Amino acid sequence: MQAMPVFVVSLKTATDRRAALKSHLDDLGIRFEWFDAIRGDQLSLPYRQQVNPVGNMSPGQLGCYLSHIHIYEQIIAQALPVALILEDDAVLHPSVKNLIETGCLNLDFDYCFLGSDDCGDAGYVYYDAAKPSRLSTQHMAFPLSSGPFCLHAYCITLEGAKKRVACAYPLRRPIDHYHDLPYRPRMMTVVPMVAFVNELSAVQSMSSLNWSGLQTRARKYRWYYPLRDLLKLKFVRKLIALQRTPFPHPGQWRALESAFKVVRKSRLKNVADANWRK
Template structure:
């Protein structure tokens, strides 16, 4: 396993200059694809963020995993077995959780196909001083079109949220395996994730499963990280055996979004 730890500096906007993310370690999981690496380096350079590359685990066979795989539990939960890529991804993120525990400070974890909003540093600066308890904060959702983020935020608001300046930190109305393109994990949260994954029983991004193991998962709005699935092919989706995704603009989803918006406003951070 090799690591690359560039310290990236370049002209950035005034908002980024006024905040610091020094309390966080920043990790980028990569398969050393030159296009992806150029994209993530350009973005983090613009934000003046130093980071460490973590080489992804790539298994030739699922049986080569260094953790036991509970096939019956996986089959019962998903109706299928995990793919080779999903197991590799699971092991890759787990290695980063171990580093977060060892470092003793929160980690910000990106996959190398991330699209990062410029407000990220401002949010992390506020998150460092927030009193709300969390183990994991999801910064983004995979396979969501950032060009339609206004509509997506309307359809997927938060409940029981806490205001943080221009941001909200709270619980999604429903958690689901929503990707791991960008998230924050505390050392205590990483320890809980490690304790819950001494064997492989789920996909890496099955946040509902981890919540059953005592991991407190929160989300930010607006989302600050998106997956660049439009320009960069996913390393997993080609082999995932998942049903076709529903269209974003279905009438049922819009109606549900309206109901959730009313409930979110009623909660008003309580």
């Protein structure tokens, strides 16, 4: 019996991604509900101008934003205390089933990420290692300095959904931008991360930020993201930013790891367990 509902955001036409994720979740014994994502390029121009009068968001960003907001509205309508939301390129560590079956032991958050990017619209993201909170019998969660990019696997509480829906319109920024919200979301993350992306993430089905040619092909391989980060000197940049970031409170702030690691199901447990042993 699942204590936490699971919603999967996916375009109805993304048959390959749907098949891959369904197989993965079936293997884990996780029940879920499809939520048909909105195609921003199929929205009428008058409606797009109505919800985003500034006109600063791409059709893909509009579709992604509205898809997640509509799930939040469903969470509110059903009065669900908390829900797990996945995008169709997510790959979960087997321990996530425990979280779904038992539910969250702590709901003192708005968002809790099972995996995310290591930066957001406010810069690099850090977690406070001094304030662990038990999310489930197998998972610890920690406060975040700010909100990270990427919504491929996260929990949102009923209170968190209500706060976000209350200021959802008009649209001003992509759904995973939090810095300009009229409130400060309570952000947490699971450490070590338990959600990654699969090789199909190289083709963005819900956004207009598509890559082509060599970069698209390269993104399907697990060496792409580590090599990209190395060439960008990301480790050094994080250390420098650590000294300059205005943290919300004193603590033991540590750099957040990025979930952008292409992980195939056959390698998932070894990769995640290696992180847990660090």
